[in-house]
Amino acid sequence: MKPALLIILYVATVTLPLCVSWLLAGEPRSWHQELASGFGILAYSILLAEFVLSGRFKSIANTVGMDVTMRFHQLMARTALVLALLHPLLYLGTPAGGQRPWDPTRQLTVTTDFASLASGIGAYLLLAALVVLAMGRSQLDFRYETWRLMHGVGALLIAALLWHHTVSAGRYGSQPPLSWLWLAMTVAAAGLLVYVYVLVPLRSMSHRWRVSSVRQLTPRQWELTLKPEGHQGLDYKAGQFVWLNVGHSTFTLNENPFSICSAPAGGPEISFMIKELGDFTRTIGQTRPGTIAHVDGPYGSLAVEGRREPGIALIAGGVGIAPLLGILRQLRLAGDPRKVRIVYGNRREDQIAWQEELDAEDAIFVLSEPPEQWHGETGWIDGGVLDRHFGPEELKDWLFVLCGPAAMLSAVEDHLIARGVAGHRILTERFEYD
Incomplete structure (x- = not known):
């Protein structure tokens, strides 16, 4: 699937409920009330789309790359949180309570029904907690499996609460066409979890x-x-x-x-x-x-198949050497004649894996805590290291494949771009996301 098509599908999906709401129309209201409804609708649809951006769907992760998928997942989760936080605030000043003579359908008032509001408040608080916990996961003393369970169950609970709040308290969501649309989208999102945690494991049983x-x-x-x-x-x-x-x-x-x-x-x-x-x-x-x-x-899309650059730079930090070693081995087994240069950073010399195999490739080893007799590069993989080992022609034409800690990748990416390396010639895979 082409990236452009994925973007079109995403935009169409998250804006579909908004478009249906606009078609349903209703009694005219003040701009801030309509904006409040719009923000709430978008927050809900973005959250449902997050179930697709979980990184477990090959048509997405293998097309645009895991880095882009997870970054977009994070960005849209935070966008949904901002929209959700603004949603109730924009209703301030709107009449609340029961029916008015001039508003028999209560379309111009905000409900005070506790059940309808409680589900929205619960989703409001849970979404904030989910985003904050995801942002601070590396600082929390949680097992990875525990965090995954909390994240998945939390997202599913938020979707269910938002469905109830939308169809019971929403001006537009309570109307049958949109309430059925919301139900279908929510069930589809839940179905994606069933696919990942039930159907995929079932299929895996026959491929041990x-x-x-x-x-x-x-x-x-x-x-x-x-x-x-x-x-x-x-x-x-x-x-x-x-x-x-x-x-x-x-x-x-x-x-x-x-x-x-x-x-x-x-x-x-x-x-x-x-x-x-x-x-x-x-x-x-x-x-x-x-x-x-x-x-x-x-x-993942950290692959060089089909690329035609005359040379390939493999730049790794720590265990980031693993996928790059796979690429190197495949190039050698396939008899690929292109030049390959490896830059491999670690803290200490005893952390260098496959040193003999990499020595045969004339690899550049970088140590932040080198021993006294160390003759290789020291410090971190940065602009200075790159400038010493890659000349203007290589920066102009080569493919740069990066894998490792986020700080290293950011520094290397920034330097390569500053030196004129085109973005499409930089492939990256991060270990963690802020």
Whole structure:
């Protein structure tokens, strides 16, 4: 699906209830009352569209990229929150209560029915909490699985509360054409959760994998390799990622996104680089060969297939080397003649994974805490490092593929753009989003 078509579909979906409301018309009201209704309608429809922007739909994530999808998801969630916060404030000064002789349908007044208002107030507070918790997730002492459950259930509860509030208290939403439209859109949004958490796991049951090896790469980094059981494996592009579930039922929240560091041309087995960080990853070294695993994917657009640039720069920080290593391996197995240059940053020398393999590629290693005898680059991957290793011709023509921490990516992206690198020649994948 083309990005332009996705944009058109998104705009059409979120504005459809607003257009239907306009067609239904009604008694004329003051501008701020109409604006209040419009903001409420848009906030509700944007929230429902957020169920699609969850990152688990390949037609979206693999077309516009996971970075763009998640950034847009965050931006629109915050936009919905702002519209929702303004919605009740714009009704200030509007008559409230029961029927007036001049307003037999109560279209010019605001209801004081507690049940109708309570659902709106509940959604109002829950939406604010959901956005704030998402923005501060990295600072909260929550397991990732717990946060996912809270986020999904919270979003579903908000959608249900908004449906009740809209059809019972809304001037437009209470009218049958729009109330049925809202019901259909809300049920469709809930259906997307059913697809992700019920239908996808059901399908995954017939495509099991088994752990074939677990190998320590560095003191806290491991390579996990899976082999397909009873099927041909995964049809993926080098640089993509999957949701990985090791040792659990398919119906579980114990799955995490990991980039594939193996190459499609290397055979049906797939490998991942996993760093000890969270509840699952801290025990990865204890995983036994033969353990059942499940894979949902592939996702992401960090791939170089079909590109025609004369050279490729692979710039990674920490475990961001994983998808870039997959790209490098695929290029070599496919006999691609293009030049490749790797810039790989870590804190210490003992954190460099696959050093011998990368040394053969004349990789540039950057350490922020180098040992005394270190002769490579020091500090962080920044503009100075890039300028020392990429000349004007490379900046003009090469493809730059980046993966790593957000701070590193922002600094590198800004410098490349300032140096004249076109945006379409910069591919990125972030680990986290603010």
